Amino acid sequence: MTDEELQTFCLIEIEKLLQANGKSLRDFAGMPLPNVNLVSQFSNSLVLRELEYDISVMLEEHDSNFSKLNEEQKSIYDRIIHCVTNKEHGLFFIYGFGGTGKTFLYRLLSAKLRSQRRIVINVASSGIASLLLPGGKTAHSMFGIPIELNEDTICRILKDSPKADLIRLAELIIWDEAPMTNKLAFEALDRSFRDIMTSISVSNKDLPFGGKIIVLGGDFRQVLPVIPKASRAEIVMASINSSILWKHFEVLTLTKNMRLESATNQSNLEELKRFFDWILQIGEGCIGTIINEKLLVQIPNEFLIFPSDNPIDDIINAIYPDIVRNFDDTGFFQDRAILAPTVEIVEEINDHIVQLLPGTEKEYLSADSICGSDAYCDVDVDWINTEFLNQIKCSGLPNHSLKLKKGVPIILLRNIDPAGGLCNGTRLIVRDLGTNVIGAEIVSGSHIGDKVFIPRMNLIPSDAGIPFKFQRRQFPINLCFAMTINKSQGQTLSSVGLFLRRPVFSHGQLYVAISRVKSKDGLRILVSGEENDDSTLTHNVVFKEIFDKIL
Numbered sequence: 001m002t003d004e005e006l007q008t009f010c011l012i013e014i015e016k017l018l019q020a021n022g023k024s025l026r027d028f029a030g031m032p033l034p035n036v037n038l039v040s041q042f043s044n045s046l047v048l049r050e051l052e053y054d055i056s057v058m059l060e061e062h063d064s065n066f067s068k069l070n071e072e073q074k075s076i077y078d079r080i081i082h083c084v085t086n087k088e089h090g091l092f093f094i095y096g097f098g099g100t101g102k103t104f105l106y107r108l109l110s111a112k113l114r115s116q117r118r119i120v121i122n123v124a125s126s127g128i129a130s131l132l133l134p135g136g137k138t139a140h141s142m143f144g145i146p147i148e149l150n151e152d153t154i155c156r157i158l159k160d161s162p163k164a165d166l167i168r169l170a171e172l173i174i175w176d177e178a179p180m181t182n183k184l185a186f187e188a189l190d191r192s193f194r195d196i197m198t199s200i201s202v203s204n205k206d207l208p209f210g211g212k213i214i215v216l217g218g219d220f221r222q223v224l225p226v227i228p229k230a231s232r233a234e235i236v237m238a239s240i241n242s243s244i245l246w247k248h249f250e251v252l253t254l255t256k257n258m259r260l261e262s263a264t265n266q267s268n269l270e271e272l273k274r275f276f277d278w279i280l281q282i283g284e285g286c287i288g289t290i291i292n293e294k295l296l297v298q299i300p301n302e303f304l305i306f307p308s309d310n311p312i313d314d315i316i317n318a319i320y321p322d323i324v325r326n327f328d329d330t331g332f333f334q335d336r337a338i339l340a341p342t343v344e345i346v347e348e349i350n351d352h353i354v355q356l357l358p359g360t361e362k363e364y365l366s367a368d369s370i371c372g373s374d375a376y377c378d379v380d381v382d383w384i385n386t387e388f389l390n391q392i393k394c395s396g397l398p399n400h401s402l403k404l405k406k407g408v409p410i411i412l413l414r415n416i417d418p419a420g421g422l423c424n425g426t427r428l429i430v431r432d433l434g435t436n437v438i439g440a441e442i443v444s445g446s447h448i449g450d451k452v453f454i455p456r457m458n459l460i461p462s463d464a465g466i467p468f469k470f471q472r473r474q475f476p477i478n479l480c481f482a483m484t485i486n487k488s489q490g491q492t493l494s495s496v497g498l499f500l501r502r503p504v505f506s507h508g509q510l511y512v513a514i515s516r517v518k519s520k521d522g523l524r525i526l527v528s529g530e531e532n533d534d535s536t537l538t539h540n541v542v543f544k545e546i547f548d549k550i551l
């Protein structure tokens with residue numbers, strides 16, 4: 001804190017004590033009064049939290065990593081710091097594949113600015129990615145971005161609210177995994193920021209994002225915005241680089257694989273490099289053969305599991321060897337998972353594994369009901385009874401019946417307490433099966449080892465493919481021996497089994513699935529020919545046109 005800030009902070013505290021006793025600083029001649037320009041800042045807990053960073057810790061973090069920056073990172077760092085220091089308006093997009101050091105750079109920029117008592121807001125499109133950023137939150141929760149978006153949407157932030165004050169004071173906003181988010185969310189943010197920033201100057205309404213300095217980052221090879229039943233063109237059009245705002249962004253590219261550089265074992269460096277090159281080629285769709293307008297790629301033998309009569313058992317044995325004996329080992333489920341393209345296959349694998357395991361199964365049933373009365377006025381309501389609601393299954397929503405055993409791995413489906421490491425995508429191990437709460441231990445992200453309790457919640461699916469809204473009161477969790485590829489985005493695992501009984505169906509899914517592992521020994525792939533008889537070939541889906549509009 002500067003001396004002036006410190007003085008204001010103390011005077012506010014004294015004023016609070018005096019007021020509690022019916023007095024005020026004004027009653028004492030000669031007493032200084034708090035600087036009015038700083039008062040709102042010190043009574044805003046959101047701002048106070050952002051100013052709480054320990055300057056010496058920030059400086060130490062910055063100084064110990066600054067010298068490690070490679071040339072590309074350094075030039076991006078200089079560009080952004082220059083912009084913030086000189087209060088120049090700037091919108092940037094840091095484009096780099098996984099491992100190029102985007103997070104490393106965000107952390108360094110944040111440490112630098114926070115060491116100077118400047119406010120940096122760190123957000124990410126997914127809860128998992130937000131946990132990797134210091135003080136990170138999901139963009140939707142931070143900026144009140146509505147789930148349902150259109151061309152006129154604005155964010156739920158009042159112009160005279162503490163959050164609006166925080167946004168006005170923030171000198172840099174960093175948003176990771178931006179390509180996953182629909183462009184309409186950025187456009188809503190743009191409209192809201194222009195409005196919020198007019199409190200400082202009316203002319204800000206004419207500047208993109210009201211003149212804020214914003215850094216977006218991500219990888220267009222990964223999964224793009226998910227829009228149910230959308231065509232390829234609609235998905236490409238929903239990406240941030242199809243937005244009218246894109247022309248204002250300066251694209252800063254990272255190309256050097258720093259994960260590879262920091263690998264300690266030099267002996268297998270060449271092998272690791274070949275593996276990362278292969279992953280990139282899959283991501284760009286530049287290997288394989290086009291047959292019947294579909295891109296077929298040959299999976300190298302070293303990753304393949306050749307299916308027997310029971311492919312589900314084959315993949316379980318490969319990823320969870322000796323699962324019954326290893327069941328009690330806490331670390332066993334920590335960073336391994338089977339990935340599949342669809343929810344149905346994922347459920348089949350999860351149910352199968354739970355049956356194999358020892359222990360008493362406990363079933364939790366949900367209470368389902370329709371929300372409001374207006375949403376289904378043009379539907380015959382007689383058939384919308386409880387049994388019907390109980391049967392509804394959709395992605396991001398636990399099923400009506402949740403069957404659990406102590407010791408099984410689960411994944412959280414909602415943000416419960418992001419600051420405490422409990423966000424959508426956090427993995428946990430069930431420790432207690434209570435009646436009203438489930439006790440669990442966090443095994444992924446920044447709070448590994450923490451013991452937590454998960455309550456039932458009212459969950460409203462944003463799109464269940466039905467013409468009315470309903471809510472399900474259930475624990476916001478699913479089993480996660482297996483999970484969908486989309487859900488795995490942002491996770492780093494040591495052992496991944498990709499189960500392709502049906503091939504991937506959307507851009508980036510194959511790339512995301514194979515790039516979850518840190519080394520090639522951790523990757524196994526099983527193709528059990530539903531669409532082709534050859535279990536060494538699978539489809540890859542890459543919307544190459546997405547890459548045309550980046551630079």
Ligand SMILES: Nc1ncnc2c1ncn2[C@@H]1O[C@H](COP(=O)(O)OP(=O)(O)OP(=O)(O)O)[C@@H](O)[C@H]1O
Binds near residue numbers: 258
């Ligand atoms: N300049 C650097 N010096 C040393 N290590 C670095 C540097 N840049 C990045 N790293 C390390 O390389 C690894 C990958 O970096 P990082 O996680 O920042 O990449 P990323 O682009 O965010 O990847 P992803 O998109 O997969 O999250 C990390 O272990 C990070 O600490």
